[in-house]
Amino acid sequence: MSNEPDQQSETTTKTNKPSIINVAVAVIHHKDKYLLGFRNAAQHQGNLYEFVGGKIEPNEHAEQALIREVAEETGILLNDNTIVKLGRLHHDYGDKQVSLQVYKIELTVEQYEQHKYCEKGLEGQALTWVSKSQLLAGEYHLPAANKTILEWLKLPSTIVITYPLTHFEAQSNPKGAWLKYHQEKLASDSWVYIRLKDSDSESVAEQLMKDRPDILVILPNDNEQYLDDKHFSTTGDTKTTQQVVAKHLTHSTLIQLFDEIGSSTASIQSLPKDYPLIVSCHDIASIKAANQLAKARLNHNLPPIIGAFLSPVLATQTHPDTPPLGWKAWADLAELADMPIIGLGGLSPTMAEKVIMYGGIGVAGIRQFHQ
CATH class of the missing domain: 3.90.79.10 (Nucleoside Triphosphate Pyrophosphohydrolase)
Structure with a gap:
């Protein structure tokens, strides 16, 4: 070989x-x-x-x-x-x-x-x-350079993003409605990005993980939103921490890190050390930043970047004023990335094969991704 x-x-x-x-x-x-x-x-x-x-x-x-x-x-x-x-x-x-x-x-x-x-x-x-x-x-020992590939292979073809609490604000009990909805609608064994921005929602998110031990969870980076594994680890329930498969970095955090990486390792070391990362990218600057961060993580023997949400592919209801990339521009950006690319924005699970044709490995979303 x-x-x-x-x-x-x-x-x-x-x-x-x-x-x-x-x-x-x-x-x-x-x-x-x-x-x-x-x-x-x-x-x-x-x-x-x-x-x-x-x-x-x-x-x-x-x-x-x-x-x-x-x-x-x-x-x-x-x-x-x-x-x-x-x-x-x-x-x-x-x-x-x-x-x-x-x-x-x-x-x-x-x-x-x-x-x-x-x-x-x-x-x-x-x-x-x-x-x-x-x-x-x-069980089969591979050269060190191949170990990140194994992390990439863990990614599913679809990733579900939870609705924000504001989606249920018309209900008398928004948190209860959010929890009930996601308990019932998340597919078995799915990867779920729990994206809650309410600083008082730790218990709701933790309850979802306890009620659905089959799901694997992506959490926001600790410094960006309230939700992190430290909270779960203090509850005494280690099962919920084992459900966490990655942390997520927003586009803005990624761009902020880009200028710091070259001069200092402090910003890199401040990121999660125990989990792989998934990042959000919207343009060539963020793709380059993701590539540089991925290289730096490997050089520091930290868990790798296992994927990047690249969006928006198509127009979305949540961000109607954001111009979509379109398939051609999306494919051009995906080709530049050093990590697997996940399509996001105006897509459905049935479009996974089209995403693959344009250089991605899978799709993510909210509205059409719940059962």
Whole structure:
């Protein structure tokens, strides 16, 4: 497998400092079965599993390299498959620096049936199909640069955002109505961004998490809104803290951090250290800020940015005066991002496939995302 390059002579400059090697990585799967290769002991990062991939040649697009390398290594032809960009990762191994451009590809039933019993690749490397649960549980050890990919793979195709309390202000008991609605309307095992701005709503949000232990929750960054895991941890109920899968940074916070990152690490260290982040982006400036923050988080061994809400794709009822990006501009911005992109704004769950066609990995929203 050539996910991790092996020739030191190809990676050095005149100063003997390792240059960056661009690698295309194919996260190949069929439903919940994922394809891994195994590097032999003599290779760099040997005795570890990895996703299929290889070096991007000069003047070669990453997707072209992906298709070529997968065909050369496994015989799987991806020319007609949908190739979904997950993100880009830079990792310094000390003796080698690699920049991974990561894509996710789902095989058809025919492709999987043809290759599921292949225990060796065309270059003699061991191949194995593993379940997603085994992969995410860390049962197959991958090089350090691949660990963020596993975090990206946890993202669902749809994320539900809760209604604000103001949506229920006509009710005699707005908090009770909010709680009852979300208890009943949230789909089983869904990812939910609890977005409440009322400073007196901790108990309502916590009650929702207790009543719906099946849901996984995204909370606002501690410094932006009242709701944080510290409150839940003081209640003595650890189950609710285990439901928190990420913290969210708003567009304004992200832009504010952008100028600070280059001069000081204080702003980075002030962000949540125990959880991955999901950020909100609206334009090229925020995409660049997200990329810079993602790199800084990895350099400081902090949990990664696992996704970005990019909005608004289309016009929305909540922000009627905000011009939508439209699909073309949205796709152009998504291509620049170093993390998975989630479509937001005027979308429905049925538009997930269209979002994938334009470079995203899934959709999020409020109005059309509740059962």
